[in-house]
Amino acid sequence: xxxxxxDKNGYYGQFGGAYIPELLYPNVKELEDNYLEIIQxxxxxxxYLYLLKQxxxxxTPLYYAPNLSDKYGAHIYLKREDLNHTGAHKVNxxxxxxxxxxxxxxxxxxxxxxxxxHGVATATVCALMNLECIVFMGEVDIKRQAPNVARxxxxxxxxxxxxxxxxxxKDATNExxxxxxxxxxxxxxxxxxxVGPHPYPDMVARLQAIISEExxxxxxxxxGKENPDTIIACVGGGSNAAGAFYHYMxxxxxxxxxxxxxxxxxxxxxxxxxxxxxxxxxxxGSKTILMQDEYGxxxxxxxxxxxxxxxxxxxxxxxxxxxxxxxFLNATDQEAxxxxxxxxxLEGIIPALETSHALAVLPKMxxxxxxxxxxxxxxxxxxxxxxxxxxxxxxxx
Amino acid sequence: MSKLSQLFAEKPNRLCSVYFTxxxxxxxxxxxxxxxxxxxxxxxxxxxxxxxxxxADGPTIxxxxxxxxxxxxxxxxxxxxxxxxxxQVSIPLIAMGYFNxxxxxxxxxxxxxxxxxxxxxxVLPDMPMIEYEQTYKSMFAKYGLSNVFLITPQTxxxxxxxxxxxxxxxxxxxxxxxxTGAKGTISKAQIDYFNRIKSYNLKSTLIAGFxxxxxxxxxTVCEHVNGAIIGSAFVKYVGANGVDKIDNFVKEIIGx
Numbered sequence: 001x002x003x004x005x006x007d008k009n010g011y012y013g014q015f016g017g018a019y020i021p022e023l024l025y026p027n028v029k030e031l032e033d034n035y036l037e038i039i040q041x042x043x044x045x046x047x048y049l050y051l052l053k054q055x056x057x058x059x060t061p062l063y064y065a066p067n068l069s070d071k072y073g074a075h076i077y078l079k080r081e082d083l084n085h086t087g088a089h090k091v092n093x094x095x096x097x098x099x100x101x102x103x104x105x106x107x108x109x110x111x112x113x114x115x116x117x118h119g120v121a122t123a124t125v126c127a128l129m130n131l132e133c134i135v136f137m138g139e140v141d142i143k144r145q146a147p148n149v150a151r152x153x154x155x156x157x158x159x160x161x162x163x164x165x166x167x168x169x170k171d172a173t174n175e176x177x178x179x180x181x182x183x184x185x186x187x188x189x190x191x192x193x194x195v196g197p198h199p200y201p202d203m204v205a206r207l208q209a210i211i212s213e214e215x216x217x218x219x220x221x222x223x224g225k226e227n228p229d230t231i232i233a234c235v236g237g238g239s240n241a242a243g244a245f246y247h248y249m250x251x252x253x254x255x256x257x258x259x260x261x262x263x264x265x266x267x268x269x270x271x272x273x274x275x276x277x278x279x280x281x282x283x284x285g286s287k288t289i290l291m292q293d294e295y296g297x298x299x300x301x302x303x304x305x306x307x308x309x310x311x312x313x314x315x316x317x318x319x320x321x322x323x324x325x326x327x328f329l330n331a332t333d334q335e336a337x338x339x340x341x342x343x344x345x346l347e348g349i350i351p352a353l354e355t356s357h358a359l360a361v362l363p364k365m366x367x368x369x370x371x372x373x374x375x376x377x378x379x380x381x382x383x384x385x386x387x388x389x390x391x392x393x394x395x396x397x
Numbered sequence: 398m399s400k401l402s403q404l405f406a407e408k409p410n411r412l413c414s415v416y417f418t419x420x421x422x423x424x425x426x427x428x429x430x431x432x433x434x435x436x437x438x439x440x441x442x443x444x445x446x447x448x449x450x451x452x453a454d455g456p457t458i459x460x461x462x463x464x465x466x467x468x469x470x471x472x473x474x475x476x477x478x479x480x481x482x483x484x485q486v487s488i489p490l491i492a493m494g495y496f497n498x499x500x501x502x503x504x505x506x507x508x509x510x511x512x513x514x515x516x517x518x519x520v521l522p523d524m525p526m527i528e529y530e531q532t533y534k535s536m537f538a539k540y541g542l543s544n545v546f547l548i549t550p551q552t553x554x555x556x557x558x559x560x561x562x563x564x565x566x567x568x569x570x571x572x573x574x575x576x577t578g579a580k581g582t583i584s585k586a587q588i589d590y591f592n593r594i595k596s597y598n599l600k601s602t603l604i605a606g607f608x609x610x611x612x613x614x615x616x617t618v619c620e621h622v623n624g625a626i627i628g629s630a631f632v633k634y635v636g637a638n639g640v641d642k643i644d645n646f647v648k649e650i651i652g653x
Contacts, residue, residue, distance in 0.1 A: 019496055019523045019528075021452065021453035021522040021547065022522065022546065022547040022548060022571070023547065023549050023571060025552070026549075026552065026553070027551075164459055164460070165450070165463070170450065174450055174452055177452045178455070181452075184551050280500075281497045282495075282500065283450065283497070284450075285523070292497070292501060294501070295471045295498060295501060295502060296448075296497040296498040296499075296500065297448065297449040297498075298449045298450050298497075
């Protein structure tokens with residue numbers, strides 16, 4: 001078996017597992033006992049692939065970006081996850097998990113969200129399947145991602161503000177877990193990233209793996225080879241990166257670049273670059289690398305991007321980092337903003353702030369001529385317009 | 398024999414335990430709280446180790462933990478505070494915190510400190526049973542520490558029996574499937590649940606927790622299990638009334 005697949009105990013190397021209170025044990029066990037069988041069943045595959053094609057709009061294009069390529073002297077392809085229904089890769093996972101939840105007979109769906117993309121993707125599939133939907137979102141994020149809050153409400157979801165801690169993704173996740181503890185029987189917790197107790201990281205990675213599955217044949221169609229030299233993706237919890245890396249993890253010649261949010265700078269005290277600032281610990285039910293103080297108290301992270309503003313990283317990524325299979329870079333708020341404006345002007349594509357971090361490492365990399373690079377364009381920038389407008393005004397002043 | 402086992406042998410029912418958040422309401426209240434609770438007739442105590450992300454706790458304990466952390470509380474200070482009153486109290490003390498705190502502090506160092514301040518029992522709600530069996534059981538034993546496991550209405554009979562086997566302190570019976578601080582009374586479904594557990598004829602002492610906030614709920618629960626832990630209600634009380642009138646709160650509940 002691949003050293004980058006989860007083992008039978010739910011670990012990637014030393015990372016992963018299920019560090020959960022007994023109150024959650026039956027729910028997690030139920031999922032662990034059933035998820036593989038459900039995902040591998042013909043009925044699931046048929047419905048999942050049908051919805052991805054006809055409802056989500058897959059396959060998403062693999063677009064050769066000529067102007068960006070010119071500028072950096074490499075062959076740069078953009079995997080257009082931003083063109084998915086709801087505007088990001090998140091829906092690949094929510095379509096899959098909502099089918100699993102239905103199979104398990106769950107009636108009430110809860111989710112956490114940072115940027116609101118996962119919240120919107122969850123509210124969307126709940127509307128589609130006519131299921132009750134409650135989304136937990138940090139109070140700070142509710143303010144900075146107002147359009148997504150409105151979308152969730154319009155889709156019929158109840159948005160609950162998380163007001164503890166840093167009032168961001170970590171706290172929204174705490175609130176969702178707490179709600180799950182209170183409603184253990186009828187509720188399905190639809191986690192949006194490759195985080196949480198086993199089997200969530202593996203389940204979400206499998207549901208996002210469609211991204212690299214498509215990259216393989218699309219690249220082959222366009223270049224004759226299915227492997228690029230490099231794949232770049234941003235990492236908060238790490239679901240889009242997990243999807244983009246998934247089918248390449250064992251292809252050691254393919255460089256996997258994960259880009260974390262450095263906020264105001266890795267060492268500024270206002271950062272979310274977990275691999276650089278964290279140590280081994282347990283967060284949200286999983287052993288991974290996380291930002292913490294000497295007493296194990298979780299440090300509140302910071303990034304301009306709500307989707308990367310998370311003090312941990314999925315256990316798969318902790319393993320990729322620790323084993324050196326992955327290259328972990330980071331980008332500051334300003335570098336991400338610059339990259340967003342650059343892509344918009346060069347290619348006419350406005351990326352999400354999260355995605356902009358992945359683009360922002362291009363100037364920092366030592367690129368070879370004709371290097372084939374795939375950047376996972378995980379989401380579109382509509383939700384970030386307010387931030388972009390502020391930046392635009394600054395630039396015009 | 399641990400202090401707890403001794404206590405359970407002497408007093409098989411109406412055991413009253415109180416949870417408090419260390420470092421709350423004020424940083425150095427820990428010693429006074431313990432002494433006053435012992436004086437008021439509480440049988441054993443849960444020393445809460447404030448954590449930034451206490452996912453098994455309700456909003457009251459989360460909020461007081463966050464205030465305690467802002468007050469400057471940390472594990473070293475808590476151990477110092479316990480060391481200072483070690484010779485003035487004899488009540489059994491349990492430490493309740495989260496697995497990450499223990500791992501980051503250094504599990505062995507944590508155990509050593511617990512032993513030296515007189516803690517003999519731990520509640521770490523997010524420590525997986527498999528980690529306990531493989532790694533921590535023997536380490537805890539080396540320092541005279543026993544671990545408490547939680548069960549809920551959803552825990553299977555098979556798992557409850559396994560927990561009973563592994564337990565040498567008590568089983569923490571989560572009274573409702575909700576989190577701590579939930580309001581209200583003890584329902585018929587909860588009583589059925591207590592009776593179901595009793596019907597397994599477990600060897601362990603059963604202590605109920607979560608949602609016990611009044612004389613009424615305490616009395617009802619004690620008809621079915623050996624005792625109860627009061628958490629959120631006490632923490633709220635000291636938040637509003639300070640640490641000097643703790644005996645009023647305790648007498649109200651155990652009715653001395």
